[in-house]
Structure formats: C-alpha cells, structure tokens
Amino acid sequence: xxxxxxxxxxxxxxxxxDPILQKALGNVERGFVAKRKKGAASLPEFEELRDAARDxxxxxxxxxxxxxxxxxxxxxxxxxxxxxAESAEDARRIVTDICKRLGAKTVTKGKSMITEEIxxxxxxxxxxxxxxxxxxxxxxxQLRGExxxxxxxxxxxxxxEQVASDFRRVHDHLAxxxxxxxxxxxLSEARTVLRREFQVADVGITGANFLIAETGTSVIVTNEGxxxxxxTLPKAHVVxxxxxxxxxxxxxxxxxxxxxxxxxTGQEMSVYTTFSTxxxxxxxxxxxxxxxxxxxxxxxxxxxxxxxxxxxxxxRCGACMNHCPVYQQIGGHAYxxxxxxxxxxxxxxxxxxxxxxxxxxxxxxxxxxxxxxCPMRIxxxxxxxxxxxxxxxxxxxxxxxxxxxxxxxxxxxxxxLYRLAARAGRWGLGWLAGGRGRIAxxxxxxxxxxxxxMPAPQGATFMxxxxxxxxxxxxxxxxxxxxx
Amino acid sequence: MTxxxxxxxxxxxxxxxRQDDSGRRATVAERLAAHPTGIVPGRAKxxxxxxxxxxxxxxxxxxxxxxxxxxxxEVPKAVADYLRSKNLPQAVRRGEDPRLAALPFDSEPxxxxxxxxxxxxDLVGLSHALAGIAETGTVALASGxxxxxxxxxxxxxxxxxxxxxEMVGDYESVWARVRSIWGExxxxxxxxxxxxxxxxxxxxxxxxxxxxxxxxxxxxxxx
Ligand code: SF4
Numbered sequence: 175x176x177x178x179x180x181x182x183x184x185x186x187x188x189x190x191x192d193p194i195l196q197k198a199l200g201n202v203e204r205g206f207v208a209k210r211k212k213g214a215a216s217l218p219e220f221e222e223l224r225d226a227a228r229d230x231x232x233x234x235x236x237x238x239x240x241x242x243x244x245x246x247x248x249x250x251x252x253x254x255x256x257x258x259a260e261s262a263e264d265a266r267r268i269v270t271d272i273c274k275r276l277g278a279k280t281v282t283k284g285k286s287m288i289t290e291e292i293x294x295x296x297x298x299x300x301x302x303x304x305x306x307x308x309x310x311x312x313x314x315x316q317l318r319g320e321x322x323x324x325x326x327x328x329x330x331x332x333x334x335e336q337v338a339s340d341f342r343r344v345h346d347h348l349a350x351x352x353x354x355x356x357x358x359x360x361l362s363e364a365r366t367v368l369r370r371e372f373q374v375a376d377v378g379i380t381g382a383n384f385l386i387a388e389t390g391t392s393v394i395v396t397n398e399g400x401x402x403x404x405x406t407l408p409k410a411h412v413v414x415x416x417x418x419x420x421x422x423x424x425x426x427x428x429x430x431x432x433x434x435x436x437x438x439t440g441q442e443m444s445v446y447t448t449f450s451t452x453x454x455x456x457x458x459x460x461x462x463x464x465x466x467x468x469x470x471x472x473x474x475x476x477x478x479x480x481x482x483x484x485x486x487x488x489x490r491c492g493a494c495m496n497h498c499p500v501y502q503q504i505g506g507h508a509y510x511x512x513x514x515x516x517x518x519x520x521x522x523x524x525x526x527x528x529x530x531x532x533x534x535x536x537x538x539x540x541x542x543x544x545x546x547x548c549p550m551r552i553x554x555x556x557x558x559x560x561x562x563x564x565x566x567x568x569x570x571x572x573x574x575x576x577x578x579x580x581x582x583x584x585x586x587x588x589x590x591l592y593r594l595a596a597r598a599g600r601w602g603l604g605w606l607a608g609g610r611g612r613i614a615x616x617x618x619x620x621x622x623x624x625x626x627x628m629p630a631p632q633g634a635t636f637m638x639x640x641x642x643x644x645x646x647x648x649x650x651x652x653x654x655x656x657x658x
Numbered sequence: 659m660t661x662x663x664x665x666x667x668x669x670x671x672x673x674x675x676r677q678d679d680s681g682r683r684a685t686v687a688e689r690l691a692a693h694p695t696g697i698v699p700g701r702a703k704x705x706x707x708x709x710x711x712x713x714x715x716x717x718x719x720x721x722x723x724x725x726x727x728x729x730x731x732e733v734p735k736a737v738a739d740y741l742r743s744k745n746l747p748q749a750v751r752r753g754e755d756p757r758l759a760a761l762p763f764d765s766e767p768x769x770x771x772x773x774x775x776x777x778x779x780d781l782v783g784l785s786h787a788l789a790g791i792a793e794t795g796t797v798a799l800a801s802g803x804x805x806x807x808x809x810x811x812x813x814x815x816x817x818x819x820x821x822x823x824e825m826v827g828d829y830e831s832v833w834a835r836v837r838s839i840w841g842e843x844x845x846x847x848x849x850x851x852x853x854x855x856x857x858x859x860x861x862x863x864x865x866x867x868x869x870x871x872x873x874x875x876x877x878x879x880x881x
Contacts, residue, residue, distance in 0.1 A: 402871065
C-alpha cells in the first residue's frame with residue numbers, strides 16, 4: 175500500500191471538515207469505548223490477566239527463534255507447509271505461486287491486516303486472480319476501492335447510507351429500486367452475494383491471531399464466520415501471519431483470548447475462535463486439501479533488542495485507537511498507511527521508515543489513554559517519544575522547530591540570560607496583546623493563533639515573582655470541599 | 659541463505675546476547691512439555707448445577723437459545739420442537755457421530771435426518787459438542803466424519819447437543835480432553851469454539867445477527 179503519511183496534516187484537516195466522516199466517527203467513541211469498559215468489568219481477573227498476557231509475550235520474544243522452529247516442525251508433522259518471507263515481495267510471490275499452481279481464478283479472503291501490509295490484492299489482480307474480501311467491512315471497502323480505516327472495524331468511517339449506495343451500484347443484478355434502508359437488509363444481501371463466492375473460490379487466504387508452537391496450529395478469531403468458510407471450502411488454505419504471532423501452548427492462547435475480545439469489542443468471547451492444524455485428513459469429509467503458512471518478517475526481527483521491541487507484543491485489538499482523542503477526530507485514513515492510531519504511530523515508522531512518517535509520533539499529546547487500555551500494556555507514549563528523539567538525531571524535523579528548540583536550550587543553560595529573555599518575552603507579548611489580554615496573531619506561532627487566541631501573560635515572570643517572595647496560597651479545607 | 663535462515667539468525671542474534679542458548683532451549687522445551695496453566699477466572703471453577711447455570715446464562719447473553727432435556731431419548735423431540743417453533747421443515751443434517759446415530763429419531767416420524775457434510779443447501783445442521791464451556795457459554799466442536807465442519811457454518815440454523823457430564827468450566831479443561839483423545843501436542847484438523855450465532859458490527863457499529871455463519875444457534879443440554 176502506498177504511504178501517504180507525508181500529507182498527514184492536510185488529510186487530518188480534511189477529515190475534521192468532513193461532516194459524514196465526523197458522524198461515522200461518533201460511533202467509535204460512543205460504541206467501542208463503552209463496550210470495552212463493560213468487557214473489562216465483566217471479569218474481576220482482567221487486570222491480572224493483562225499482566226500475564228504482557229509477561230507471556232515478553233517470554234515469547236526472548237525465545238522467538240526457538241518457538242518458530244518448534245512451530246514449523248509441528249506444521250510439517252500435521253501435513254502442512256511453512257514458507258518464510260523476509261519481505262512483502264517474498265510473501266506476495268509465495269502466495270501467487272501457490273494460487274497459480276492450483277490454477278486459481280477466485281481467491282476468498284478472511285480479514286487480514288498483513289495482506290494489506292503487503293498489498294496482496296493489487297498483486298493478485300495484476301496476475302489475473304480475483305481476490306474477494308469476505309468480512310463485511312472489508313467487502314464494503316473493496317467495493318469502494320478504499321483501504322480499511324481501523325484494524326478491526328475496517329468500514330467504521332462509513333455510514334449505512336454510503337454502504338447502501340455502493341451495494342446498489344455494484345449488485346446490479348438486483349432490482350435497482352429495492353429498499354436498503356435497514357442495515358439487516360444490507361447484511362443479508364452481502365451474505366447471499368458472498369455465499370456464491372465461497373462456493374467457487376479455489377484458494378482461501380486468512381490471517382492468524384495466534385500460531386501455536388506446541389501443536390502447529392493457526393488460530394483465527396471472527397464474529398461473522400467468513401474466515402471459517404474462507405478456509406474450509408476451497409482446495410487450499412493459505413495462512414498469512416507475521417512472525418511475532420507465535421504463542422507457546424494452548425493454555426497460553428487462553429490467556430490472550432481472555433483479554434482480546436474484551437479489549438476489542440467488549441465481547442467476553444468472539445463468536446468463532448477456530449484452531450486449524452494441517453490440511454484435510456483421511457477421515458475428514460471436508461476441509462482444505464492443502465494447508466500453507468506464510469511467515470512474514472518484513473522488518474519485525476530488526477525491532478528485537480531495540481526500544482521498539484515492546485510493540486511486537488501487540489495483538490491488534492484496536493483499543494488504543496478507539497480511545498485515542500486524535501483518532502476519534504480524524505479517523506484512520508489520515509495516518510496514511512495500513513496501521514492507524516497509536517499503534518500505527520509507533521509501528522508505521524518502524525516498517526516504512528521515519529523519514530516519510532515523522533508526522534505520526536508527533537500527532538499526539540502523549541495523554542496516555544492508549545497505554546492505559548492496551549491489554550498487552552505496551553508503552554505506546556514512550557515509544558512515540560523515542561521516535562521523536564530519533565527524528566531529532568536524524569535532523570528530520572523542520573528547521574524552525576530545530577532552531578526554536580536549540581535557542582531554548584542555549585538560554586536554559588544560561589540562567590541570567592534566560593531571566594532577561596523571559597522578561598523581554600513577557601513585555602513583548604503584553605505589547606502584542608495591546609491591553610486586550612489576548613493575542614490574535616503571534617509571529618512564529620501561527621499554528622496556535624490560527625484556531626484560538628493566545629492569552630497574554632499576566633503580571634511579572636514566574637522567576638521575578640518567586641524572587642519577590644510570592645508563594646502559591648494553599649486552599650483552606652473548606653475551599654477544597656467546596657470544589658469537590 | 660534462505661529466507662528461513664536469514665530470519666532465524668536475525669532473531670537469534672538479537673536474543674543470544676540476553677541468555678545463553680542452551681538455557682533458552684531448555685526453557686522452551688520445558689514450557690512446551692509442561693504447558694502450564696495461567697490465570698483461570700474464578701467463575702470457571704463452579705461445578706455441577708452452578709456450572710450448567712453459568713453456561714446457560716452466558717450462552718443466552720450472546721443470543722444462543724438453550725433447552726435442557728433429561729436424557730438422550732428426549733433429544734429428537736427437542737429438535738422437532740425447535741423446527742416447529744421456527745416454522746422450518748422437519749429436516750436436519752448430521753455427521754456420523756455414534757451418539758447422534760443412537761438417538762431414537764423414529765419417535766419423530768416426520769423428521770428426516772440426512773447424514774454427511776453440508777454442500778450449503780441444508781437449512782439446519784445438528785452437531786454433537788466435544789464440550790460446553792461455562793466460562794463464556796461456548797461450545798467446542800471437533801472436525802471429522804462425526805461432526806463435519808461444514809455443518810457448523812453453512813446451514814442457517816445450527817443445533818448442538820451438549821452433555822452435562824461433558825460440560826467444563828474453563829478452556830483449559832478442553833485442552834486436557836483434546837490431549838487425552840488426540841495425544842500430546844496434537845489437535846483435530848479444526849477445533850471450533852463457538853459462542854452464539856454469527857454476527858457483524860461492521861455497519862455503523864450496530865450488532866446484527868446472521869452474518870456468514872448460522873443466524874441462530876440452539877443448544878440442547880442433555881442430563
Ligand atoms: S497496541 Fe495494544 S491496544 Fe493497540 S492494538 Fe495493539 S494490543 Fe491493542
């Protein structure tokens with residue numbers, strides 16, 4: 175997928191001015207946040223489980239090479255095949271080769287962010303193979319030629335009216351004047367159309383939420399059942415998963431299952447959690463004839479041992495973006511690549527380079543809501559700060575910003591000069607305010623004053639007031655009570 | 659070097675500095691063999707009738723319907739009753755599970771029972787669960803001739819028989835059973851954990867039942 179992050183600011187501004195998008199985004203704040211709260215409250219052991227989930231993934235990452243080898247042995251023992259892909263290009267080639275060997279014309283797909291990451295659909299189409307997204311949200315996105323705007327709710331940026339008009343445009347074998355006002359009608363229509371695709375597909379591609387080293391099993395978690403039809407009916411099931419999806423044992427999956435759905439949608443358990451091990455067996459009346467796993471690295475192994483290693487604990491629940499005040503305002507597309515929200519602001523620079531994506535770690539107030547809800551306790555704000563530091567080291571941030579920070583550092587190291595400059599600044603700002611107490615336009619501060627006035631400083635500088643013996647007055651007990 | 663070697667050696671380089679390799683190997687081998695149990699929620703430790711009650715409550719809370727019968731002999735009537743209540747034809751499809759085959763279906767003369775995997779034309783599938791899991795009102799089903807996977811997903815209505823004596827509290831107990839049937843480190847080709855009928859929230863975050871899988875899930879608890 176093309177990286178459009180350099181245009182982040184323009185896209186974010188556009189998004190905030192788009193009334194339809196703003197209406198749709200209201201659903202994130204109202205829906206997901208309340209649901210996660212309920213999900214977390216449904217289990218007294220939830221916080222303890224988050225600790226256990228974090229520790230589990232820390233353990234996995236320290237032993238990742240060994241668990242991958244153990245996993246591979248088990249997949250082979252159950253009759254499956256493991257392919258290793260260093261890059262997106264490798265993964266695309268491996269998948270296309272499997273499809274071509276089987277003479278595939280139609281490929282059904284379960285929801286998978288990894289296939290977005292490697293831009294698989296475009297590649298398959300270029301090879302004359304028709305990819306069909308089967309998750310309802312992904313299907314809608316595909317019809318519109320868009321990309322998902324959320325990792326678990328790809329079409330969260332759309333309203334039902336938009337979906338209805340897309341269905342009317344694309345499902346042209348149906349009566350054009352049919353009633354599509356109810357979301358249930360839209361769902362039934364998609365179900366009928368996609369049933370036919372499931373039946374004709376030659377290959378089914380899914381992602382994996384977990385890969386189990388103990389048994390060589392891949393696990394998918396869905397609510398619709400599309401992933402299961404995708405992987406059960408065709409000749410071959412191809413699992414595309416990144417290397418950090420490994421979990422040691424079945425019991426370890428239990429720990430992650432207990433936090434995943436609760437954090438994502440507030441459900442106690444998703445509807446379908448499917449454990450797949452190898453292809454159809456001799457006594458099996460159904461199931462895929464071939465079972466392939468493509469293990470994708472694409473930059474992840476380089477994160478190990480760095481300050482970004484913790485990001486590899488992510489289980490893609492989406493809680494961080496649901497709770498992010500920036501995501502809630504601008505939606506996912508402005509982020510300009512596959513992964514939006516706080517997890518994207520950390521991961522995208524790692525996978526596509528900070529050079530193009532410096533806006534992302536900067537578009538945050540570091541308020542910390544993401545970390546407070548992350549089931550894997552990933553220190554997202556710390557890593558965004560780490561990216562800012564790297565950007566500084568590489569001299570990637572704009573000249574004015576660097577000049578400003580350097581000037582500040584120069585003064586901060588010289589207290590007498592600093593005090594003098596602060597006094598001058600106070601005087602200058604007072605002069606700009608011209609007695610109104612507010613500054614409507616500030617040189618070099620246009621980013622602030624374009625949207626709001628800057629308050630003019632009141633009285634002398636802090637240092638002068640402190641030196642003069644002024645101290646904050648402590649509230650009396652009765653005042654505190656009155657405030658609370 | 660192949661992609662495999664490159665990836666593994668990169669990971670190894672990052673990890674080798676933290677701990678010596680033989681120590682890491684021993685840790686991994688031990689964890690895989692011992693598969694230690696993590697934190698099991700208190701509610702999953704309920705037993706007997708309390709466990710069945712929790713299973714029912716949790717399953718109903720995700721819009722599965724649950725009916726309890728005293729014995730196998732009553733299952734065919736429970737199936738027929740369900741079909742009548744939904745105005746469905748008296749026809750179901752099941753796998754070769756001997757426990758389903760042994761049910762006295764002749765007590766419902768109008769009911770036709772087809773056997774084998776579904777090709778997508780059946781309205782109603784009937785399966786036998788490997789276990790019911792009280793913790794979240796989930797049923798676990800194993801693939802194979804006895805209970806083909808297609809029956810879990812293609813029909814509009816899915817009926818699942820769950821025995822009280824195969825009801826467990828937590829997911830961990832399912833793994834104990836899987837290991838006792840298929841052996842250590844082995845799994846059936848597909849193990850489906852199903853919690854309620856299929857649904858989607860992809861249009862405006864409104865939850866709608868009946869996405870690609872069954873529109874309704876009906877659990878027949880026996881015992
Ligand atoms: S970073 Fe945490 S909250 Fe965000 S998607 Fe990953 S696991 Fe979920």
